[in-house]
Structures are given as C-alpha cells and as structure tokens.
Amino acid sequence: xxxxxxxxxxxxxxxxLIVAVLVFLLLRLTPGDPATIIAGDAASPENVAKIRENLxxxxxxxxxxxxxxxxxxxxxxxxSYFFKMKVSTLIGQRIEPTLALxxxxxxxxxxxxxxxxxxxxxxxxxxLDRALMGFSVMGFSxxxxxxxxxxxxxxxxxxxxxxxxxxxxIADGFGPFIRHLILPSITxxxxxxxxxxxxxxxxxxxxxxxxxxxxxxxxxxxxxxxLVGHALANAAVPIxxxxxxxxxxxxxxxxxxxSVYGIPGLGRLTxxxxxxxxxxxIQGVILFFSFVYVLINLLxxxxxxxxxxxxxx
Amino acid sequence: MGAVLEIRNLAIALPRGxxxxxxxxxxxxxxxxxxxxxxxxxxxxxKSVIAHAVMGLSPxxxxxxxxxxxxxxxxxxxxxxxxxxxxxxxRMSMIFQEPMTALNPVMRCGDQxxxxxxxxxxxxxxxxxxxxxxxxxxxxxxxxxxxxxxxxHQLSGGQRQRIMIAMAxxxxxxxxxxxxxxxxxxxxxxAQILKLIRELQQNHGTGVLFITHDFGVVAEIADRxxxxxxxxLVEMRAKADLLARPQHEYTRMLIGSVPxxxxxxxxxxxxxxxxxxxxxxxxxxxxxxxxxxxRAVHAAEDxxxxxxxxxxxxxxxxxxxxKSTVARCIARLIDxxxxxxxxxxxxxxxxxxxxxRPLRRRVQIVFQDPYRSLNPRRTVGEAIIEGPLxxxxxxxxxxxRARSLMETVRLDPDALDRYPHQxSGGQRQRICIARAxxxxxxxxxxxxxxxxxxxxVQAQVLRLFDEIRERMNxxxLFITHDxxxxxxxxxxxxxxxxxxxxxxxxxREVFGAPRHEYTRALFAAAPGRGYxxxxxx
Numbered sequence: 042x043x044x045x046x047x048x049x050x051x052x053x054x055x056x057x058l059i060v061a062v063l064v065f066l067l068l069r070l071t072p073g074d075p076a077t078i079i080a081g082d083a084a085s086p087e088n089v090a091k092i093r094e095n096l097x098x099x100x101x102x103x104x105x106x107x108x109x110x111x112x113x114x115x116x117x118x119x120x121s122y123f124f125k126m127k128v129s130t131l132i133g134q135r136i137e138p139t140l141a142l143x144x145x146x147x148x149x150x151x152x153x154x155x156x157x158x159x160x161x162x163x164x165x166x167x168x169l170d171r172a173l174m175g176f177s178v179m180g181f182s183x184x185x186x187x188x189x190x191x192x193x194x195x196x197x198x199x200x201x202x203x204x205x206x207x208x209x210x211i212a213d214g215f216g217p218f219i220r221h222l223i224l225p226s227i228t229x230x231x232x233x234x235x236x237x238x239x240x241x242x243x244x245x246x247x248x249x250x251x252x253x254x255x256x257x258x259x260x261x262x263x264x265x266x267x268l269v270g271h272a273l274a275n276a277a278v279p280i281x282x283x284x285x286x287x288x289x290x291x292x293x294x295x296x297x298x299x300s301v302y303g304i305p306g307l308g309r310l311t312x313x314x315x316x317x318x319x320x321x322x323i324q325g326v327i328l329f330f331s332f333v334y335v336l337i338n339l340l341x342x343x344x345x346x347x348x349x350x351x352x353x354x
Numbered sequence: 355m356g357a358v359l360e361i362r363n364l365a366i367a368l369p370r371g372x373x374x375x376x377x378x379x380x381x382x383x384x385x386x387x388x389x390x391x392x393x394x395x396x397x398x399x400x401k402s403v404i405a406h407a408v409m410g411l412s413p414x415x416x417x418x419x420x421x422x423x424x425x426x427x428x429x430x431x432x433x434x435x436x437x438x439x440x441x442x443x444x445r446m447s448m449i450f451q452e453p454m455t456a457l458n459p460v461m462r463c464g465d466q467x468x469x470x471x472x473x474x475x476x477x478x479x480x481x482x483x484x485x486x487x488x489x490x491x492x493x494x495x496x497x498x499x500x501x502x503x504x505x506x507h508q509l510s511g512g513q514r515q516r517i518m519i520a521m522a523x524x525x526x527x528x529x530x531x532x533x534x535x536x537x538x539x540x541x542x543x544x545a546q547i548l549k550l551i552r553e554l555q556q557n558h559g560t561g562v563l564f565i566t567h568d569f570g571v572v573a574e575i576a577d578r579x580x581x582x583x584x585x586x587l588v589e590m591r592a593k594a595d596l597l598a599r600p601q602h603e604y605t606r607m608l609i610g611s612v613p614x615x616x617x618x619x620x621x622x623x624x625x626x627x628x629x630x631x632x633x634x635x636x637x638x639x640x641x642x643x644x645x646x647x648x649r650a651v652h653a654a655e656d657x658x659x660x661x662x663x664x665x666x667x668x669x670x671x672x673x674x675x676x677k678s679t680v681a682r683c684i685a686r687l688i689d690x691x692x693x694x695x696x697x698x699x700x701x702x703x704x705x706x707x708x709x710x711r712p713l714r715r716r717v718q719i720v721f722q723d724p725y726r727s728l729n730p731r732r733t734v735g736e737a738i739i740e741g742p743l744x745x746x747x748x749x750x751x752x753x754x755r756a757r758s759l760m761e762t763v764r765l766d767p768d769a770l771d772r773y774p775h776q777x778s779g780g781q782r783q784r785i786c787i788a789r790a791x792x793x794x795x796x797x798x799x800x801x802x803x804x805x806x807x808x809x810x811v812q813a814q815v816l817r818l819f820d821e822i823r824e825r826m827n828x829x830x831l832f833i834t835h836d837x838x839x840x841x842x843x844x845x846x847x848x849x850x851x852x853x854x855x856x857x858x859x860x861x862r863e864v865f866g867a868p869r870h871e872y873t874r875a876l877f878a879a880a881p882g883r884g885y886x887x888x889x890x891x
Contacts, residue, residue, distance in 0.1 A: 251455060252450060252452055252455040253456055253457055253458040255411060255450070255456075256450065256456045256457065256458070257458065258411060258442075259409055259442055259448045260443045260469060260473065260521070261438075261439040261440065261442035261443045261470070261473055261474060262473055271458050271461070274461065275460055348460065349460055350459075350460060351459060351460075351505070
C-alpha cells in the first residue's frame with residue numbers, strides 16, 4: 042500500500058516534466074509575439090525590441106527554457122507579462138471561483154446521474170430508461186455555450202429568478218455566492234449527468250445479473266436495499282472511474298462556461314493569457330492543471346480501496 | 355399433517371421459442387417436516403425452475419400457468435410481493451450452487467447475515483451480533499469473530515457455503531431449498547457440507563427440498579427421491595426403494611449411467627512403446643518484486659509419470675491440486691519451471707517456440723467446458739479442419755477427414771456446416787474430440803472433459819473416449835476430480851494433492867488398497883459409496 046503510494050507519486054514527476062517541456066515548446070512554436078501585444082498597436086520597433094529584451098525573449102530558446110525551468114525547480118512559476126504579478130499569486134486569486142464551480146458541478150452531476158442510472162438499470166427497457174438514454178444523447182450533443190445562453194435567457198431574463206452573470210466570493214455571503222453559481226453549474230453538469238448516468242446504468246445492469254443479487258432477494262430484502270446496498274455498492278468502481286475522468290475533463294469545460302457567465306476563474310485567466318500571449322501564465326496554469334489531473338487520478342485509484350475490499354495495491 | 359411444502363399440479367410456461375411449451379407440467383410434490391426430498395434430473399429438466407418458483411424468484415418470462423405451491427398451507431403463487439418478502443428467509447430459505455458468486459463480494463460476511471435479522475426482526479444491534487455469532491458457530495466455522503469480519507474472497511468455497519447456510523437458517527425456516535449446493539465443491543468439502551445440512555435439518559426439524567443431478571449425493575442425503583424428466587415427474591419414492599428397484603425406464607437409465615467406483619480396466623500393455631515421459635516436472639509462479647515481498651506458488655512440484663501407447667493415465671485431484679497445471683505443461687501451453695517432458699524421443703519442456711510447432715500436432719487437448727471451447731462464429735467444420743490446414747493439408751482432404759471423424763464421434767457428417775450453438779453440450783464435446791483427433795495426435799489430453807456433462811451423456815462420451823483410444827491406439831492423459839470417472843477409463847492413476855503426486859500406480863491397486871492418507875480421505879468422501887451404480891445391465 043505504502044509502496045504503491047510512493048510509486049504513484051514518483052510517477053507524477055516524469056509526467057509533469059514532459060508536460061513542462063511540451064508546453065514551453067508549443068507556445069514558442071505558435072505565431073504571435075507577446076512583446077508586440079504588450080507594446081500596443083502604435084509602438085515603434087525599438088520599443089518592441091526593448092520590451093522583448095526586458096522579458097528575456099531575445100535569448101536563445103534553450104537558454105530561455107533553462108532559466109524558466111531553473112526557476113520552476115525552485116518553486117517559482119515566473120511573473121506574468123500581462124498582469125505584472127507572480128503567476129502563483131495569480132492562480133491563487135483565481136482558484137476560488139473555479140473550485141466552487143467545479144465542485145458544484147460534480148455534486149449536481151453525481152446526485153442526479155447516479156440515481157437516474159440505477160433506476161434506468163432496474164427498469165431496463167422501460168419508459169424512464171428510454172427517456173434517460175434519449176436525454177443523454179442530447180446532453181452529449183448540445184454545446185455548453187448554447188445551453189448556457191439558453192438558460193440565461195430563460196431563467197435570468199424571462200423569469201428573472203437568478204443573476205445573469207458574474208461571481209460573488211463566498212466571503213461576501215453564501216446566499217449571493219450560491220445564486221451566482223447555480224446556472225453555470227447546471228449548464229456545465231448536463232454533459233456529466235449524461236456520461237455518469239450511462240456508465241452507472243451499464244455497471245448496475247451488469248451487477249444485477251449476478252448471483253449475489255438473487256441471494257439478496259432470497260433474503261427477503263426490499264428492492265431499494267437490493268439496488269443500493271448490493272447492486273450499487275458492487276458497481277462503484279466503474280462509476281468512480283468515470284467521475285474521476287469527469288472531474289479532469291471539467292477543467293476544459295470551465296474555460297467556456299466561465300466565459301459565458303463572466304466568472305473570474307482559472308478558465309477565464311487561461312483565455313485572457315492566451316489572447317495576450319502571456320507565456321509564463323499559460324505555462325503556469327497548464328502545469329497546475331496537469332498536476333491536479335494526476336492528483337485526481339491518484340485519488341480515484343485510492344478510492345477503489347474503500348469500495349472494493351478485493352483490490353490491494 | 356406435517357407437510358411444509360405441497361406442490362399441486364404445477365405448470366410453468368416457457369417463453370415462445372423454447373424447446374417445449376412448458377418448463378414443468380403437472381408436478382405434484384410434497385416435503386414433510388424434518389424430511390429431505392431430493393429432486394433429481396438432468397440439465398434442462400426444470401428442477402431449478404421449480405425451486406425458484408417456490409421462493410417466488412422466477413424471472414418474469416417463467417410464469418406459473420396452473421396449480422398451486424402451498425407453504426404451510428399458504429399459496430405462494432398468489433402471495434403479494436410484500437408477503438413473499440416476509441416469508442423469504444423466515445419461513446423458507448434457499449442456498450445456491452455457486453458459493454463463489456452467491457455472496458456479495460464487497461460486504462463483510464457478518465453484515466450479510468446481519469442484514470437478514472435487521473430486515474426480519476426488531477432486535478437491537480448487540481443482540482443481532484450475538485445471534486450471528488451463534489449461527490456461525492452452529493455451522494462449525496472456526497473463529498466466528500474473524501469470519502464475521504471477513505469478506506467472501508478471504509474464505510474457501512466450503513466456508514462460503516457454510517456462511518450461506520448460516521444465513522439461510524438463522525431465522526429457523528420450516529423449508530430449506532438447496533439448489534445443487536455441493537456441485538461446485540470438492541468431494542471432501544462436499545461430504546462435510548452434506549453432513550452439516552443433515553445435522554442442522556435434524557436439529558431444527560427443517561423440511562429440505564434438495565436439488566441435484568448426482569445420484570451419489572442422493573444416496574448420501576435423501577429420505578425420498580423425485581425424478582424429473584423434461585418437466586414431468588416420472589417417479590417419486592423412498593430412497594432405498596428407488597435406488598434398489600427403479601420402476602421407470604428413465605430412472606433405470608439414469609442410475610445405470612452413474613459410473614461405478616470399481617476399476618474397469620485391467621491395465622497391461624506394459625511393453626508397448628513409451629509415448630510420454632514426464633520427469634521432475636515443476637511449475638512455480640512468482641509474483642511481487644520491486645518494493646513488495648516476493649511470493650512463490652508451487653503449482654506443481656517434482657511430478658513424474660509415463661504413458662505407453664494404448665494406455666490411459668488418470669490424474670486425480672481436487673481443485674488447486676495442480677492437475678490442470680500439469681496438463682498444460684505437458685501440452686506446453688505454459689512453460690514448466692523445471693523438469694523434462696519427452697514425447698517419444700523429443701524433449702518438449704525446453705525446446706524453442708519454433709522447434710515446438712511441429713511437435714504441437716502430436717499432443718492435443720479436449721477441455722472441460724464444451725460451451726466455451728468452440729468459437730461461436732465458426733462452423734464446426736471450420737473448427738475441425740483448421741488444425742490440419744495449419745499443418746499444410748489440402749482443404750478437400752481435410753474436409754474428407756472431418757467427415758470421417760464426425761462418423762467416428764457418432765455425429766452426422768452433414769452437420770459440418772452448422773454452428774456450435776446448434777448442438778447440445780454432449781454433441782459439442784464430441785466435436786471437440788473430433789477436432790483434437792483431426793491432427794492424428796499420439797497423446798490425447800482430456801482435461802475434465804466429461805465433468806460438465808449430464809450423467810447419461812457422460813457415460814456415452816466416456817465410452818467414446820475408450821473406443822477411440824483402442825481403435826487409434828492412442829495414449830491418453832485423463833484429468834478428473836471424479837474417482838468414478840477415473841475408475842471407468844484409466845489403466846493407471848496418479849493422485850495429486852497440493853502440487854505433488856502422492857500416490858501413483860495401477861488403477862486396480864490404488865483403488866483396491868489406497869496407501870496414502872489423502873487418497874483414503876478422497877475415497878471416504880466419495881458420495882454414495884455404499885451403493886453400486888452402473889451395474890452392467
């Protein structure tokens with residue numbers, strides 16, 4: 042168990058290294074010069090050259106990489122060209138909205154999808170099962186921004202139930218905080234509901250044909266106990282896996298959702314940084330995301346231990 | 355009247371497209387208090403259908419269309435789902451064939467038993483715990499506290515079946531339905547479980563409906579026997595009477611098909627040329643390594659034997675004894691860790707993969723499960739000729755050989771272009787034999803090749819094996835867990851336990867006077883040894 046943990050944590054090092062190199066190189070290969078953007082449209086060539094010199098962009102690529110990587114090893118993600126502050130501070134400032142949005146999204150998705158999936162598996166071929174499967178096809182195919190603007194139009198503009206856009210820090214009161222989060226979370230969770238419900242349905246359906254389900258019924262247990270206590274508990278591993286993948290994919294999803302709802306989170310930061318060719322910020326955010334991704338995978342693997350006593354690392 | 359279960363004129367419909375209109379029809383059956391009634395039949399006879407109907411666990415497609423099932427006078431067929439739930443595990447309980455899969459793998463055994471009490475009683479947690487502990491003691495499991503805290507995968511098959519029995523009997527039901535509860539267990543474990551069921555049933559006066567296909571088990575445990583054939587009861591009488599004087603022709607055929615435990619073959623042929631010689635054969639599985647402790651499992655250790663042309667050697671042992679490992683090493687499906695296997699004058703244990711190819715033809719295997727050892731998407735003809743084609747035979751010639759082999763295994767040669775699902779289990783096993791023979795092997799390995807078959811079919815396939823060996827002058831390696839089967843076909847037997855051969859000799863000698871303690875335990879556990887089955891008729 043301990044050796045598994047050590048091995049897994051050691052394994053994250055090469056993954057992050059490869060990500061660091063790739064991010065650095067890819068950014069340098071894409072067209073667009075940060076110095077020109079910072080200098081503005083009317084800047085003179087000398088001015089641009091000066092900015093470029095200041096940012097260290099005139100040095101050879103390998104040297105640039107060496108400096109950045111050296112700082113990285115020392116725990117320094119560098120300083121943003123555009124926001125003029127440390128990238129780590131920037132990430133710290135923007136993380137709360139993203140965490141709040143991701144958390145709400147995944148909670149909504151799990152709370153809705155798992156029961157739906159279980160019921161669909163139980164009443165396989167029934168109207169609810171078919172409705173759910175229809176819904177999940179839709180959930181997969183409607184783009185996030187379409188659904189987002191549709192919900193804003195309906196709930197905020199027509200019904201005036203919730204704020205249109207923006208974000209309130211949790212420190213400024215829980216009521217406004219949650220009111221601002223509901224629509225974005227619902228928007229974002231639709232695709233995960235579709236995904237998790239489908240996987241839950243398939244996993245529970247498999248388990249329902251097992252002998253121990255017959256044993257549970259032969260004990261005289263009511264169906265709810267059979268479904269939740271016996272079927273769902275045994276279907277946990279594939280469901281957890283897909284929830285883990287879902288959380289990881291969310292990172293991509295928040296970029297669009299934060300833009301639609303004007304939430305100042307990491308997604309928005311990424312978009313702004315890309316538009317400004319703000320290399321240190323982009324590199325920092327992507328590295329951070331990769332780290333979170335690896336961490337979530339590790340947590341999912343560890344959670345198997347809790348749900349399936351047969352698994353030993 | 356002490357009848358706990360009374361089935362009257364029961365008929366259950368089969369869904370459209372079944373092999374008959376009704377799964378069971380016109381079945382009358384009673385189980386008295388404190389009595390064990392064995393319901394015997396081959397696969398597809400409808401015995402499990404009846405058992406599930408009594409518990410109200412039948413799938414929707416299998417609807418009772420006539421008759422009644424009275425549990426202490428109350429009609430199960432007309433009971434509401436809620437009422438059925440109240441009765442289950444309280445008045446009637448069921449234990450199943452596969453203890454390996456019948457328990458929830460992610461729930462502690464103690465909790466699984468506790469669930470029954472929590473559902474059906476108003477006892478507090480401490481009282482329930484005490485009751486669970488007592489029932490675990492009652493089924494003679496050691497260390498109840500540890501058993502309660504264990505997950506099913508930490509227990510052996512026999513222990514799991516004891517947990518199932520504890521769970522079924524904790525509420526002291528009047529009726530226990532046992533659906534082939536020992537079929538998946540080794541003989542020594544089977545003997546213990548049968549004894550346990552007998553003991554508990556007598557202590558509590560439980561009525562038992564015991565479903566089995568095995569007349570050995572019937573002889574051990576039944577008070578009365580009901581014989582079911584294609585959904586109808588053909589005969590129902592007291593055990594001794596039925597076994598000694600079966601009235602119905604079908605019952606006589608079934609009892610006659612049970613292989614006797616007296617060795618049939620004389621041995622001999624000691625001067626025939628040696629086909630296979632295994633010496634010091636071992637297989638070790640290693641796991642672990644980097645950062646975790648190394649473990650080595652000795653699946654087979656220092657196994658030596660020889661087989662001459664025209665002879666059959668049986669390897670007998672319980673599950674985990676290493677008998678299949680040996681078979682796989684001989685066929686080089688897995689690589690032995692040490693020792694030598696010589697086929698005629700060629701060594702096959704160590705040769706390279708390339709040099710092995712021409713040798714493969716000379717050793718062929720027939721596996722246990724005929725339902726899974728044929729590719730469902732290939733016609734049986736394709737399956738049979740694949741081997742010869744691989745070794746360069748022309749298609750026309752291979753097909754001609756396949757036709758003649760179909761006749762050898764008593765199947766219609768015109769059936770070559772059919773698919774496996776169109777054949778029964780016994781027929782499929784014949785096809786597997788034909789496929790093995792198509793390469794004209796010198797050694798034929800049968801790995802539990804008749805274990806999955808009904809007795810009547812088993813008897814036919816055993817006869818076929820014997821015939822083929824004689825006609826083709828083959829050497830045969832016959833792997834089995836069943837002493838009766840070994841007695842029918844083997845000239846020599848090697849008894850294996852925990853990877854080692856503990857006794858090896860002529861079948862007559864080993865069966866007549868077993869020397870090793872383990873062999874004696876195996877014989878003592880063989881069900882129904884007091885009865886002579888398969889008497890020549």
